[in-house]
Amino acid sequence: AADCFAGGRLTGRHVLITAGPTREDIDPVRYISNHSSGKMGFALAEAAAEAGARVTLVSGPVHLPTPDRVERIDVISARDMLAACEAALPCDILIAAAAVADYRPQAVAPQKLKKSPDSDDGLILQLVRNPDILATLAQRADRPFSVGFAAETENLREYALRKLKTKNLDLIVANDVATPGIGFNSEENAVSVIDRAQRETRFARTGKGKIARQLIAFIADRFDQA
Ligand code: CTP
Ligand code: CA
Numbered sequence: 001a002a003d004c005f006a007g008g009r010l011t012g013r014h015v016l017i018t019a020g021p022t023r024e025d026i027d028p029v030r031y032i033s034n035h036s037s038g039k040m041g042f043a044l045a046e047a048a049a050e051a052g053a054r055v056t057l058v059s060g061p062v063h064l065p066t067p068d069r070v071e072r073i074d075v076i077s078a079r080d081m082l083a084a085c086e087a088a089l090p091c092d093i094l095i096a097a098a099a100v101a102d103y104r105p106q107a108v109a110p111q112k113l114k115k116s117p118d119s120d121d122g123l124i125l126q127l128v129r130n131p132d133i134l135a136t137l138a139q140r141a142d143r144p145f146s147v148g149f150a151a152e153t154e155n156l157r158e159y160a161l162r163k164l165k166t167k168n169l170d171l172i173v174a175n176d177v178a179t180p181g182i183g184f185n186s187e188e189n190a191v192s193v194i195d196r197a198q199r200e201t202r203f204a205r206t207g208k209g210k211i212a213r214q215l216i217a218f219i220a221d222r223f224d225q226a
Contacts, residue, residue, distance in 0.1 A: 009220045011052035016091035016144065017045045018098035018133060020060035022078040026125065027109035035185045036099035038062030040149075043212035044095055045070045051216055056088040060098060077104065078130035085133055093223055094144040096134035099151065099184075103127035135167040145223045147171045153178040160194055171195055171222060173215065193218060 019041020023033045038059060045057040046067035055070045058081055066072040073088070075081045078100045085094075106126040113123070138146035146169045150160035153176075160174035174192045177183040182190050182205060190205035193215070203214050 007050065008052040009224075010048060010093075010216070013053045013093060013223075014056070014091040015045075015048040015053040015093045015095065016056045016058070016085060016088050017041055017048065017095045018058050018081060018085065018100075019045070020062040021099045022060045022081055022101045022130075023076050024078065024101045024104035024130070025076075025108045026105050027111065027113045029112050032101055032104070032127075033061075034099050034101065036060070036062075037185045038064050039187070039208050040189060040212065041095075041097035042067060043208045044097055044216060045072075046209070047212040047216040048093075048095075050213070051220060053093075056091070058084045058088065058098075077101075078133065079104075082131050082133045082136060085137060089137075089144075090142060091144045093147070093219065094134070094137055095147045095219070096137075097149050098133070100133055101130055104130055132167070134169070138168045143168070145170050145219075145226055147173065147219055149173045149175050151175050151177045151184065157192075157194070157200070160192075161198060164194060164196065170226065171219065174200075191215070195222065 020038030021034045021036040023031045025031050042064045045055050049055045049069040057070050057072045059074055073084045075084050106128045134148050148167055148169045150163045150172050152159045156174050156176055160172045164172040172194050175183050182188050188205055189208050189211045191203050193201045203211055
């Protein structure tokens with residue numbers, strides 16, 4: 001069963017995990033980010049280490065302790081996260097649990113932005129696309145076994161499948177982030193994992209620690225079969 005957790009099954013493997021939000025500076029005192037807590041990525045890092053893997057956890061700004069036997073690299077922006085991941089290669093398995101900011105301000109203002117003293121105008125911020133960390137790593141010639149998360153508020157299966165294909169993934173974890181109490185910034189989660197054959201495996205709602213151990217056991221199975 002998915003939750004009977006065999007210790008040692010990732011011994012000798014290097015697992016790279018991204019976690020948490022990224023933060024994109026607007027000026028010296030302001031940034032764009034999101035509500036990701038990092039809990040799912042940290043729970044996956046802990047479970048992978050328990051399974052015997054060498055684990056590198058590349059984390060955006062979060063308030064979580066580092067799990068035992070996990071090497072943690074703290075980053076701020078999406079571009080930093082990509083560079084830290086590339087520096088951590090090679091890895092056998094990549095699990096991208098980070099909520100990467102899709103856009104960043106085109107330029108970081110060198111001084112704190114000031115409101116105009118003589119108008120009530122709004123502010124237009126020019127944003128540019130950030131690199132896709134998961135797609136970049138999963139499309140390399142030496143690509144790891146690649147697992148993504150699809151955080152969706154609607155059309156979960158369709159959008160998750162699209163991400164599986166366009167990012168060249170082995171597995172995608174479809175994560176409903178619209179239902180209160182699960183997913184984003186919550187203690188619990190409930191997910192489906194979809195493979196390249198479009199087969200879907202459901203993991204019922206439970207704490208993120210338990211879901212993480214189930215997911216790591218499932219990923220280890222599929223990695224062995226790949
Ligand atoms: N991801 C990433 N780098 C990005 C954006 C996303 O590595 N710049 C990864 C996430 O960690 C996740 C997967 O890609 O594993 C899907 O992220 P998600 O935000 O759901 O999808 P996007 O591809 O960004 O598409 P959209 O936000 O438009 O749904
Ligand atoms: Ca996104």
